[in-house]
Amino acid sequence: MGRNTTTPGDAGTTARPPGGAVRGRPGGRSLTGSLAGVALLLGGCASFSPDAGLSVASEYASLELGKDIAKSSDQGIAPSAEARVDALLRRPLTADGAVQVALLRNRGLQAAFNGLGVSEAQYVQATLPHAPTFSITQWGLGFNTEIERSVAASVLDLATLPARAEIARQRFRGDQYNAADQVLKLAGEARRQFYRTVAANQAIAFLEQALASTESASTLTQQLGETGALNKLEQAREHAFYSELGAQLAKARVQQRAERERLTRLLGLWGRDIEFRLPKDLPALPKRLVDGRGIEVEALRRRADVQAARFELQSLVGQFGLDQATGFISVFDVGFANQYARSRTFESGAAPKVDKGSLNGFSADLTIPIYDFGTTAVRGAKEAYLATANRLAERAVNARSEVREAYQRYRGQYDITRHYQTSVLPLRRTIQDQALLQYSGMLLDVTTLIIDARARILSNIQAIEAKRDFWIAATDLKAATVGGGFSADNFGGEAAGGTPGESLAVGTPGG
Template sequence: MVGKTLTASIAALVIISGCSTISQKEAFESVNQLTSEQGGKNLQWIKTPQEAASVDESVKALLSKPLTQENAVRIMLINNRALQQTYENIGIAQSELVEAGLMRNPLLGYSIGRSNGVTTSTLSVEVAFLDLLWIPLRRELGHLALEETTLSVGDTVLRSARDAKKSYIDARLAEEKGALNRSILKSHEASLQLAVRQYTAGNLSKRDMLKVQESYERERIESIKLARDNAAAREALNKILGLYGSQTHYTLSTEPLTRMEPAVSESGLEKCAIVNRLDMRSAIKSVDYAALQAGYSENTRLLDELELSVESEKTTGEKRFNTFGIKLPIPLFDFGQARVSKTQAVYNQNVHRLYETAVNIRSEVREGYAHLRYTFDIARSYDEVVVKNNQQILEETQLFYNGMLDGIYELLEDQRRLGEAKMEALDALGDYQKAQADLEYTIGGKL
């Protein structure tokens, strides 16, 4: 009879404490929804070899054609292993939520003694019954922790997407600057060949020939530096995309990088960022969690453990003797004041961190918007004035050369100046596009 009673009691406690909770899949889907609104679409959490193989096939398909910025971001979102590590934080937080809704396991004890032909057996069960009262509060804490983790992971996804865009832009610029430099180097080679022939024929002084040679060598060194920068930019992109081996043999798209005037004004961007930024929302959840944790510590400061025990004893020749008991901690030395003080300090710390986050975000918005406007103006000046002027100068020099009013050296020099102006314009355009990617992340949405 006692055994049936114990079994029924334990079963009831299990039913009460084992309520359903959000799954890891549901939590990850919420991250997908959060980030898809801001450009981080179709995330994939690799948990099995089959899923890893599926990702490899998707990456292979995307790399089979010239890589665009959009596809680079898609590859990063599913193939970047740093992100995959971050996704596991969701699994950890969800597991802690499940654990928060469970009671501690009951302690089952059994002892047997024998003396003078008499055997005594004792069966006991101890249950931390008060644990049941704190389960709803612990579960609420677990839900807040999971929400905070979800927002934090989402922010990491968006930051990674921004970094992938910038790495792609750097790789494109490095490749295109290398191509422009090759034409400039050919111009220097032509000048050097002509100078050597003229010097050999006695029509050019040694000093002037050496100047042309020195100019060529400097440009050749510059081409080596550009090749080095191109390799570094390419590897930075490979790293953030999670590519290796034959996967790195892709080609970049040759679609021209565009410059469109941003159709936004500074007004309202700060408020937009405060509302949309996932790290801001994560900081708010941290404050909520710390406040609830402080309340939990205050409520349990004197009585956080209570154990109920049932003991059944049977001695040979005697009837079974049942004992029911209770164990309570006596707050003589520890009144929970340290735990309460600590949780209050953690709460205050999170409040100050939230304020700091808000201040920093607002500053980042102002700085990012100013940087976007300045880089746009610089890129426009290079494109609409510097490059066009050098193009017209070259055309005029060509006319002078055709009329034998200018020499070949002047023509080649103006060709080089046009190439250098185009390289500077490329740098300015890249700075603008990276500023745009930064500001989109800063305000938490598309411009």
């Protein structure tokens, strides 16, 4: 980004009274030059950063997520970012790949980056002193005229410029951490939705396999019924189970399409890019779990939203002190004034007489607070400071609680998923094998076989959902530690709608 081209000296030099023809004391020019010199000394104008203020967000993305971010308006980075997205979309997306695509393509995040650019512009503007004001007044037309010229600058503005610049810097730093929190939030949402979408795909694949097996059993039942080996009740139960499973598969497909569209929106994809591919199964459980010791301290140290609140509080501390210092006198302007007069008189028999005169002086404007003596401004600043301090304290308390809750969900969901994989599913597999053997030996009726098949399908669907919920819980734990909008609503996929095995959990076969 280019540097700010407006300097405090520009305004000061243009405000000099015109007039090589004006006769005045040299003190006027000296005062104007002094005001410009003070402005230049105290201004210390900030420059626009080369990365548009994204240094904090980039650091969080790199250190906490292992990802990159880019501003789409940056012509030096945007082409390489697009090439990277294209490369990621050419192969099946992983969770990390989905997060990277979202960080480079999501337009909502780009809008947040643009908002940060506005904040930086306001910060740079706040470091510049207010330009002096120049006024000119003329009385009369023609040769007989009087002209009054003045240039004034705010002494109070120049004196408080360093304090106001520091307040603006703290606010901008807070906005930088807010932008980082937006990066973390999008990354968390994309990762959660990735797991929901892959889980929906995996559930459909299992239901399709189960439906194919059930279709074969239904056909066999019909043939046995034609031979008289099965009565109509047993045939109806088998056919009803097949029909119910088909309806459940159709419902799961609708849900899967909705989950994929949610992921597509988060990734910011359109056109041919929406044909991206996903893995068939969810990732395996990690071999090592996150250590829960010291996570509360880590959350307070690393969370972007907590850091943003701290900088907001620091800016209000400065604003409160400034309002206290300037509460009684809020306007104090001084300036140089020049009055120039020219007239021509005529006397009979003599040449016209020309009179010229110039008078220099000083001006001062001072606001007299005859109503509240700055009490309202100071009181308002104090209440704003206390409100922000309380919000920061609340955020710190909530951060501790959220990270504890997230860790409990993380560990609990890991144990649940492991239980399904090591106990429930193997037992269901054994029950299925033994039931088929007994059914083949005419030791088991079709009703019991259908009940066992229904229970096995439900257990497998719940095992898929348990693994999905573990990975969502792992994402929530990360969000609760570094920032990104942790919410208990993210757990279990409640926001995504019903689960594929819901209607299989209740009722009797064919009932």
